[in-house]
Amino acid sequence: MIRRKIIKINMNNKIKYIIFFICFIFFLSSIWLQLAYSEQLDQMQQINSITRNIEQVVKKFIEKGLLTHEAGKKLIVRYNELPTQTKELFQKMSKPQVEERLSSYINSKRRFMGDLDRPLDNIDDFNWNYMLYDMEWAMVTVVSADTVSVNNIVSGPVVMISDGSNIFFEAGKEKTIVVPMVNNSFSIHASGVRGETVWHAENVGDSKSVYFPASYSEGVVLFINSQPSGADIYFNNKKYYKQTNTTCIRDPGRCVITIKKENYKIWTKEYNLKKGEKYNINANLEPSH
Amino acid sequence: MINGLKVIFVIIGFIILIWLSVSFYTLYSNIDTGMELVELNNQAKLIATNMFFSQLESIGKISLTLLGVLWAFVIYKASRIKIRGSMRICLFIQTNIFLLISFVSYFVGEEFLISRIFYHATIDLEAPIVNFWLLAQRRFFIFGLIWLVLTIFLSLDYD
Numbered sequence: 001m002i003r004r005k006i007i008k009i010n011m012n013n014k015i016k017y018i019i020f021f022i023c024f025i026f027f028l029s030s031i032w033l034q035l036a037y038s039e040q041l042d043q044m045q046q047i048n049s050i051t052r053n054i055e056q057v058v059k060k061f062i063e064k065g066l067l068t069h070e071a072g073k074k075l076i077v078r079y080n081e082l083p084t085q086t087k088e089l090f091q092k093m094s095k096p097q098v099e100e101r102l103s104s105y106i107n108s109k110r111r112f113m114g115d116l117d118r119p120l121d122n123i124d125d126f127n128w129n130y131m132l133y134d135m136e137w138a139m140v141t142v143v144s145a146d147t148v149s150v151n152n153i154v155s156g157p158v159v160m161i162s163d164g165s166n167i168f169f170e171a172g173k174e175k176t177i178v179v180p181m182v183n184n185s186f187s188i189h190a191s192g193v194r195g196e197t198v199w200h201a202e203n204v205g206d207s208k209s210v211y212f213p214a215s216y217s218e219g220v221v222l223f224i225n226s227q228p229s230g231a232d233i234y235f236n237n238k239k240y241y242k243q244t245n246t247t248c249i250r251d252p253g254r255c256v257i258t259i260k261k262e263n264y265k266i267w268t269k270e271y272n273l274k275k276g277e278k279y280n281i282n283a284n285l286e287p288s289h
Numbered sequence: 290m291i292n293g294l295k296v297i298f299v300i301i302g303f304i305i306l307i308w309l310s311v312s313f314y315t316l317y318s319n320i321d322t323g324m325e326l327v328e329l330n331n332q333a334k335l336i337a338t339n340m341f342f343s344q345l346e347s348i349g350k351i352s353l354t355l356l357g358v359l360w361a362f363v364i365y366k367a368s369r370i371k372i373r374g375s376m377r378i379c380l381f382i383q384t385n386i387f388l389l390i391s392f393v394s395y396f397v398g399e400e401f402l403i404s405r406i407f408y409h410a411t412i413d414l415e416a417p418i419v420n421f422w423l424l425a426q427r428r429f430f431i432f433g434l435i436w437l438v439l440t441i442f443l444s445l446d447y448d
Contacts, residue, residue, distance in 0.1 A: 218404070219405065219408060219409060221326065222323075235321050235323060236321075238319060238321040239321065240321050240323055241321070241325075241415070241416060241417055242325050246325055247325055247326035248323040248324065248325060248326070249323065249324050249325075249326055249405060249409050249411060250321075250322060250323040250324070251322060
């Protein structure tokens with residue numbers, strides 16, 4: 001009888017020991033997990049705290065009338081889309097610092113666009129990486145020969161890499177953006193179908209405004225008609241290879257156009273052709289007798 | 290005899306160089322740089338335009354390569370081609386000038402033509418200005434090639 005009891009007790013103890021052991025393992029595991037991921041948990045909390053700070057800063061600018069609601073939302077969405085590594089860099093910044101740098105961008109842009117009365121609504125050229133540095137801003141107008149996407153902007157020792165919200169320059173169209181600048185110099189690196197393009201500026205003057213025109217020169221379009229047609233055309237006394245009625249693309253500048261046809265009086269007129277303009281030239285030729 | 294040939298070719302080279310430069314300068318002064326607005330809406334026109342540019346580009350690149358070859362003979366000391374003596378140097382300079390002008394014609398002409406295409410989506414292969422750049426490039430290239438061969442053969446060290 002005693003033996004059975006002993007056995008019973010032993011079996012019960014074993015189960016208890018097993019249960020106790022399992023609980024102990026769970027306890028140790030939870031402590032280990034807590035220690036192992038505490039850093040990440042802290043980071044996540046900090047990131048959430050920074051995100052809240054950023055949202056508060058953006059909300060403040062909206063309330064002050066410096067940013068529109070739409071622009072503010074875009075800023076926050078773009079911030080949330082940043083990689084965790086970039087967000088971690090913002091942890092080193094204080095809320096007043098972020099506020100100061102964002103304010104610098106917004107005010108510079110509004111000043112460059114000449115619109116200090118309205119809140120800023122276009123933030124296409126904004127990049128959260130800019131807020132990690134303290135720098136000046138330049139207004140840059142670019143006319144690109146090709147459609148390109150900006151990969152990064154380099155200024156001094158600092159490289160601002162695109163955060164995924166790319167700036168595009170459409171072929172032949174003027175676009176103005178605000179660019180961060182260290183030591184009055186910067187480079188914009190872009191790429192398109194035909195390869196890489198770099199716009200580089202040094203010694204940017206006090207106006208902080210840089211214009212990059214397209215490297216090719218635009219001509220002037222002339223539509224030359226005469227009544228009757230089939231007359232010879234001369235530009236500055238040089239014969240054109242086509243007769244009226246025809247078109248001509250030529251370089252801008254002063255031009256004397258002469259139209260001659262047999263049995264008709266010579267028609268002549270001077271023009272000051274301006275780049276990119278189109279001219280309609282109609283000559284009514286008078287019979288010579 | 291070879292020395293005599295060098296002298297003759299140097300004189301001919303200078304005459305051709307002056308003649309070509311003056312004639313192209315006169316031609317450029319007298320032609321109109323206008324171009325008719327021709328829409329590139331035709332597959333045949335597009336192919337012709339592409340071929341035209343390919344032709345310009347290939348001659349431009351070859352002239353640059355030949356310049357490199359010429360200078361390689363100068364730099365490479367173990368070469369049998371020795372650019373020494375006034376006549377050989379004159380031939381060398383003439384070859385350089387022909388090939389350089391050919392390349393510059395390509396460079397300047399192409400930029401002008403690309404600006405017409407870029408801004409006005411037009412290029413008229415019949416326009417005198419288009420033919421001018423092509424002609425200038427070709428003429429100087431051909432003479433550059435001939436003078437390159439002459440420079441090589443007349444500068445060979447027969448020792």
